[in-house]
Amino acid sequence: MTVLEGGKISGRQFMSVLVVLRIVPLTLVFSLINSIAHVQDTWITVIIGTVIAIPIAVLITKLSLRFPGKTIIEYSQSLLGPVMGKLLGLLILWCFLCTSIDITRGLGEAYVIAIMPETPILVFMSMLIFISCYAARSGLEVICRLGEDVFYIVVFVLLLTYVLPYTAMRFENLRPILAWGASNLVPPVIANLGYYSQFLIIGMLVPYLNKPEDATRYAVYAVLISGALMVLAAVALVAVFGTTASSWTLPLFSLARMISLGDFFERIEAGVMAAWTVSTGIKLALFLWAASVAVAQLFNLKAFRHLLYPLGTITVAASLFFFESMVELEDYLAKAGAMVSILVAGVTLLLLYAALGIRMAIHRRKGGAG
Amino acid sequence: MRVRRCVRITALLAIIPVVLSMAGCWSRKEIEDIGFVLSIGVDHGAKEDEIMITAHIAKPFAISAGLSGAVDEKPFWQVSSTGRTVFEAWRNLRQQSPRRPLLHHSRFIVFGEEFARDGIHEAMDFFFKESEVRETNVVVVAKGVKASEILWNEFELERMPAEGALGIMKVAAQELSTTVMITLNEFLQMLEAEGHEAVASRAELVRRPPSEDPRGQLKRETISISGRETGAAAFKGDKLVGWLDKTQTRGLQWVKGKVRSGIIVIEQPEEENKLASIELVRADSTVTPGISDGRPSVLIKVRAIGNLGEVQEDFDPMKSQEAWLSMERRMAEVIRHEIEAALNIAKYEFNSDIFGFGAEIQRKYPKEWTKLKDKWDEEFPKLDVEIEVETSLRRSGLTRRSVQTVRKEEG
């Protein structure tokens, strides 16, 4: 392994960044609730999605543990051979970049829609990218250290956002349950899994864990915690907004606007937005880091840090031109984007496990013969 | 290496002023250049198909001047403008306002009666899409007048009319339960929900006789929303269909379980023409829908707990347990009457399911509801509604018995 990145991260930090990267889209565009026809069932679909996501996370982690000290980019080359391996690596890299592009645009849109409509979106996006690149340059250790703190902050802010609008909550809005059949449940589960397939990044993080044997445990914790946060989000949203929950562009932002305690503790949504910005920054830093390390490893470069700002610039430009409008972004996130991510994750895992199986079979036969 | 880093950091620091100089015109708005809209009214414009927006804008300088008592200036300014859509009318407002009007701090969205009767649907979307409007705004319908007129009112205890109206509404909703306070969020949910028609707050003008201004400078007509008269506005679809008076409003609130407090006046047991008042402490309700042979029915259970607040004739509960119990029964009777009043007007006059019975049926029987849904207009007036009221009287204030006066009627 070329020593591109010397940092070591702890299991808790690993878990924290995984949770942060799963709940960032929740904080901006909650596409689960936007893609469901009847919102009352959202929380059930979240549970289903979480249950399916656990084996995915475990599979990725277990695979990485078989190749200690190697990232998914490196071991896919050693498993599939240089050509196929590099192709797969490019696919994964493309996935990382797509994710960066989505969330950059998402945060920019959120600011322009909700807080400062007159400011050009490019300003938000480029400043976000700038700060994320700065974090990524400082290395994985810094990202993960801050990621853990941001995790605590975001969980705290989210729980406040769920609990404080209790005056406006009406839990009868959650009924009826499961009245529309299974077809109602499918789109949000797909959207949810689309986000969970971003957990491919585990393959980049596991080699840097100081105790790799804990990786699986913490990956499962991450899925469970993010699942729990999303269930609560779904419940709170539907309780407050009823059937109108699916109409909001930024559901959790609107939920924060409902907070009003005693005519004094209210109007805090901009502060809530600030917490979300920070978490988006962490996620973006992580993906930019992963993408640049992936580039360095694919093309056998000696360093990755100088790749960050060029990659960041590309991300800003792409996020500006990929999507014409917020409508397109949402549509992509909930449908095409999710399907593509699931496909990529599925193909990656399938290919790698198949190759691993074949190798082991050959190895066993050789061993048996010898 | 070190020098290069130095250069880099200086470059970063140089970015900040560059960004600043670019930022001249973006979202920055100095606080003194903003007209804070406190309530906004929607009416028909003078021309056909035009919408008129009336904004009630605060004048901060007049407020602070008012504090020191130097200037007697109205602390607000009312301005109207028209357009084909609400947004256009809203933006046209800027032709008249030297300060940029901003809706962040608005408290009320008021619809004129005429406008509400014709349907508010076309005006609603703006208030949800616009990020300046908070979903905690209260939706009000002005009875008998235009929204622009109802905004012209003043309160003795508050300089800002919006604050005054909000205060009265809160007090009436919490202490009397004879008004509804519907936020934009709730209003939208009711508009969108199946089997649940919308209600909104009701406001009307009460003209008081002109009074001499104490400072003798000018004579003013004090106009005020009267909290006592505030009831509710009932919608069907997006159209206003009628008004609930305060009894009917409390009937509605009983069913919805939103009665917080209030006074129930009953006839005092064992006395002729004497009354007793009961202060409500706590109340809640459950609505249980049922379906038998395809016929929907609803069971409303109301539990109310009150304290005996006053009696007009001698009364000692220690002497007569029976009278105490009969007071509870009478209290239940009054509550039942209020609910029936609300039910009757909703069923037979408006034919509008403002209680949300349909939504309750949908929650419990989603499959049956798909069949009922389309003919709910015919079904709702025929709906069997059973009312169960359970009341209990807990305390009787600081005294056990009532005030006893020695009367010498016979001389």
Next chain:
Amino acid sequence: MALGMLSKALRRLLSRQRTDVAGKGQCASSPDAVLSKRLRENEALIRDAFGNSPDLIVREIRFGVSPGIAVLVVHIDGLVNTALVSEGIIKPIGIISEILESERLPLAQVQDMLKNRLILLSDAKQVSDKAGFLNDIAAGKCGIIVDGSSEAFVCDVRGFEKRGVEEPQSEVVIRGSREGFSETLRVNTSLLRRRIRDPRLWIEEFTVGRVSHTQVAITYIKGIADDKVVQEVRDRITRIDVDSIQESGELEEYIEDEPLSPFPTILRTERPDRVAGALFEGRIAILTDGTPFVLIAPATFLMFLTSPEDYYERFFIASAVRLLRFVSFFIALLLPALYVAVTTFHQEMLPTSLVLAIAAQREGVPFPAVFEALLMEVAFEILREAAVRLPKIYGPAISIVGVLILGEAAVRAGLVSSAMIIVVALTAIASFVTPIFSLSIAVRLLRFPIILLAGTLGLFGVVFGMSGAAIHLSSLRSFGVPFLEPIAPVVLSDLKDALIRLPWWAMDTRPKFTGENDPRRESRGLMPAVPNPQADGTLGAKGKKGPR
């Protein structure tokens, strides 16, 4: 003139001295570098080296039978204790000369006599190296050269005017020791020795500065401090090659991890109790002669926000005060920026009545809020600097003019809003809460770019600036210890002494990064418990049985 000559001579000397430093003070063997055997040559050398400065005292005594052996006693006036010189050197030589009037002694015996019997001083050593001898004289030692020998004696008779141990000026506590470090290194090490009476308190001395020859000492507790970190400190100090070090602040800039950072990564303090506390956590103190400020490394961010008093007060109160200090740190950093962001971008965040009140106050203020804030902050910084520099007699006058008249008049004239005055005043007061000045001044500096960002992009700008600062801070290290520890990375066991302070009996381990060698600092179960009344002789039992 004399100074110029002195420095010229020294420079000539020190061009040789440099190789000397590299060779760690070993004697150079070239004949040029050792003292001459002839006394006159040596005298000329000394007088020449010091440019014949008037404070250089060269006294010749004859030893033994007339004409006797000439002995030269050299020292610098004002740096030595003259009583000690006459009592410990000149007097014994004189007495022995009288006694030995008749004998003629060989040179070797004279030297032996001088060394073992005559010089009645605790610290005397023999040197032959020319430059070393001169440096010792310059440092205030007394040199004795015997005619015919190239070996000289150097004795420590240093005694000069020094400030006593006084109460520290910059870190005031209500409860706790009143003594502070002074300018003299030896006094400072003695203060530490008196607090840690154990041979494991190790002190190593270095001489830094080609010309100034400043004494620098590193101290640590052997067995607790990490040897690798000690070696790192040693390495960083020995690589310094400058002509002078006047204050520990200069030293700090040569040895810190991240030179291009507004934040200090080495703690400086005037308080011996604070240094002793840090030593027990496995940290290393660097004492510099000539300044009362002692450096502590490795330092973490939170150490800058703690005061020694936190450890002496009851822990509930100490924790509350520490949280308060944390809050005021953020107020000092962010309040003006948040005010600007909220009033010019996010008016929706304020309650209606407040927003109208602020709008009314800003009515007629000619500047945008950002500019207003910057103006007031700069004005305040000027006032603060003036107040620090002015003679103490003028202090009250400045505060009256600055605070009362200027502020009041500015509001009256409509130049600034009174809300802004409140914000700036609160910020100023909050910035004085930070116990360590070097951090509070960094915060003052950072405030300005954050105000600019807030005036440009509102809360997004503030978040941007704060994120940048957070990334920078968490990438900092101080001698291998993450600077933001235990917040980033989160170290659960160190949170006991971070934002809050647990009681002493619960803080049973040293910080994770510095105290790994000897993690436990106390035995378990020290939480005081109410004594069992059945047991004899305990306080609880006595209290109950007392009356009988």
